[in-house]
Amino acid sequence: MQIVETIILIISLLIVANIISHYFVSIPASLIQIVAGVIAAMTLNVKIMVNTEWFLLVFIAPILFNDGNRFPKKELWKLKGPIMGNAIILVIVSTVVGGALVKWLVPSLPWATAFTLVAVLSPTDPIAVQSIAKKAKLPDKLMHLISGESLINDASGLICFKYAVAATVTGVFSLRSATLDFFYIAIVGALAGAVMIWIFNGVRLYLINQGVDDSILHAIIQILIPFIIYYIAEDLLHVSGVVAVVIAGILNISSSRTTGAFSPEIRLVSSRTWDMLVYLLNGFVFVLLGIEIPFAMEELIHNDNMNTFKALGFAFVIWVALVVIRFIWSYFYSTFFERSDRTNFNLFSGTRFYYSLMSGISGVRGAVTMVGVLSLPFVTNSGAAFPARTLLLFIASAVIIYSLLGATILIPLITKSSAPITYRGNSINTDEDLDIDDEADDTEVVSTKTELTPNEANKVVLEKTISKLRAENLDNRDMVYTTVIAEYVFNLHNLQLKSNGPDPISKKRIKGKKDAELWDVCFNCELEAVEELYDNKKISEDGYDTAVKKIEKYKKGLVKKRYNQTTEFFIAYFRRTIRELTRFIHLPFVKQEEVIQYNHEAVIASVAGAKRALEKLRELEENDGEMAYDNLLYVFQRHYEERLELLQGKRRNHSEKFNVERINLEVNALSYQRAYVQDLLEQGKISRVTANNLRKNINYSEEVINFDIQ
Missing domain, CATH: 1.20.1530.20 (Na+/H+ antiporter like fold)
Known part of the structure; x- marks a missing residue:
């Protein structure tokens, strides 16, 4: 006591x-x-x-x-x-x-x-x-x-x-x-x-x-x-x-x-x-x-x-x-x-x-x-x-x-400053509490025919936000927009992983012959693009060998025996750790210029491969191949579009001006999300409970941005 x-x-x-x-x-x-x-x-x-x-x-x-x-x-x-x-x-x-x-x-x-x-x-x-x-x-x-x-x-x-x-x-x-x-x-x-x-x-x-x-x-x-x-x-x-x-x-x-x-x-x-x-x-x-x-x-x-x-x-x-x-x-x-x-x-x-x-x-x-x-x-x-x-x-x-x-x-x-001093443990963030409407009417009745599940509604909001940002990004040249769009695409990808709908595209998603055929077509296109870059002397021999080995590794993975989800997760986690350790050990012995050149060539090869694969997928779509592949072409196209956006995001500038502009755009994007949630609510497509949950996640995201700034 x-x-x-x-x-x-x-x-x-x-x-x-x-x-x-x-x-x-x-x-x-x-x-x-x-x-x-x-x-x-x-x-x-x-x-x-x-x-x-x-x-x-x-x-x-x-x-x-x-x-x-x-x-x-x-x-x-x-x-x-x-x-x-x-x-x-x-x-x-x-x-x-x-x-x-x-x-x-x-x-x-x-x-x-x-x-x-x-x-x-x-x-x-x-x-x-x-x-x-x-x-x-x-x-x-x-x-x-x-x-x-x-x-x-x-x-x-x-x-x-x-x-x-x-x-x-x-x-x-x-x-x-x-x-x-x-x-x-x-x-x-x-x-x-x-x-x-x-x-x-x-x-x-x-x-x-x-x-x-x-x-x-x-x-x-x-x-x-x-x-x-x-x-x-x-x-x-x-x-x-x-x-x-x-x-x-x-x-x-x-x-x-x-x-x-x-x-x-x-x-x-x-x-x-x-x-x-x-x-x-x-x-x-x-x-x-x-x-x-x-x-x-x-x-x-x-x-x-x-x-x-x-x-x-x-x-x-x-x-x-x-x-x-x-x-x-x-x-x-x-x-x-x-x-x-x-x-x-x-x-x-x-x-x-x-x-x-x-x-x-x-x-x-x-x-x-x-x-x-x-x-x-x-x-x-x-x-x-x-x-x-x-x-x-x-x-x-x-x-x-x-x-x-x-x-x-x-x-x-x-x-010559008079600001007060804060000590370890006394620098707690004092932002106001989240403004969340906890008085939602849980008994509100909405037609079950039109009401979306929380995951479906979140997916709609993210897709509309991505479309809005793309419309504002004229000529697709603004790197700030490209970076934020890539983050939203990544979030949408993670949401699809958790949804009960069709599986998102993945190199582990081999459920039948048609999946394997499309992957084989795409990988061959990527190899052709890499070989063309090497022939035109746009990448070095080392860059060419690395890119080819990476693609061949994925091709072999198409026929490799798959394990259960838990085993695959820990195998991937262990391999990622080995890669990080190898990179950390080799980094002090590699010249900075070589690292920059290697990363630059890797991005060039991956971008070229994604563009070539997209061209082939669109060609198949124009030739009435969509029905033949059970709507898989769209899923594969989204995969390569996401890759391009993510690669463009990786090449972003991290200057102070860039970071300020990115934060401002992220805040604007969250306001778009709130507007789309309100639209879905007014249209009767989501319940008030779902709307409040979506708003809560948006508020959390905004709080995280404010927390990181401070």
Whole structure:
């Protein structure tokens, strides 16, 4: 009962603190949460004993998994050099230099304890400055660097922290053993996280493939993933659960709208559920911090060798030292490793100085640091009290507060911006609730002769929207329209897969002799087109061989024995994984120019093959072949038309202007869908319940677009 009462109390304090923060926007919500915890500890005499293992499991796993899932993967790979430098080398340098400084400031502390304090201060909280990034005009590269760095240094810092705590508790430390163990638990932990998230991704995709698309169910599965992965890695495999959840988050199927396998409702519900969870966890951590501070201060007051003001001074010196170390490292790395002009070397640069200064101040400490310091054990293996535990807790808390205040005050001053700062877990989307008419008249009677099923109505709406967009796309040359149309065609294709009507076209759709005959005709046309391109020297020999092998592979598949749906799904999933791994392994050894040339030739060959096959299909149709093929010609034509649209979509430009225009067009397309739903309702072709369900999906899609923009 005490645990339940404690949870209710903390949630209540969190709610009150965040309500207050809406009236004092210039004060970070995290500081108000800390104050709420302090008041609760002083007035209600609340004291909470924290268990290290479950605390790391409950707080670390979901927070880091969510950070990895939300981080843009392209930027993570693009900035891998500076990110790894900041996350590993900077952490080591900070731990060594900072540990020596702490030992100098407090000589009575054991060396292992001094390093423990600095190691737990290594992880940074990137969300602390993201909300002011645009108004403050912080460089995008710096924001991506801080975010990517936090993923890795959370792992490296906490591993160092774990070893420092172990050395303090046991009194034994071997640098060689620690180094070997570090690489072992990190590498195996990364592999374990990758394998487990691959399994979870496969299960989730299989559920969708089987029609299990309950949005609440998928959200719960996503929430459970980091806890299961962390538990298996730590308790069963005895490797780093932190590294495992970070890698799992990075490789997790993204919740963005580019993941076509999941409906907009699933993606939106999952995103909002994660927002709520991280919001609560982050608030819990800072309220707990506030609850612990008075007890730490009480012990300091009774300590003859250390008082509160002296500890505050030490914490300020440590924070300044961490900022300076970070500044020096950033300036050093940008000067010697990121120079675009290798001939004209300039040691002093105002631009680099400004960038490095912002990098130093932006290294805010937050939730992960608090999770670590609150998980410090109370006793060592010998039964003695953990050395200066309350002092470490107080100094770490003070450094977090200094870093929060430093970012809050200094960043707006330097960038001449006054926007408030949002911290990890406090950046929850605050859009208004969906405007859905829940008062539908379920008893409305519509003629069963004309009423469409939900799938049929959705198909009609999508087809009308596609026709409307095509009519607006004059001469079929606007790449923005082509891209959006391709997305709608893809959605229509997925809808046809789930419908009870005729099967959509697929290379696995071989139900009779006529299907096989048409496929054979189409593949022969594609081969002729590829050979013509090669004869005219429009593609290279390698491009020709690749295209021919691909077509021959599909031709062989026409007569290959098929398995049941479940077996085919997992075979395809496994093959896709092998292809991705092969591409990832070969990519560093392939020149960028060769990759671009290969992709360009592949698109040319596929487009030419699709056009040649379409010409043949239309020729057969004109020669009264439609009846001979039982209306299959239309289905095959739609398949190749979709391929052309998808290929044109793949060649789209990803400039900022293009993305803005695409989003605007997507919003317009959703308004077309609403209009077509209303038309079907007024014509009596769908019930009010069906209309509301269709509107709900449209609203979900619009919410996903708005969520991605923010």
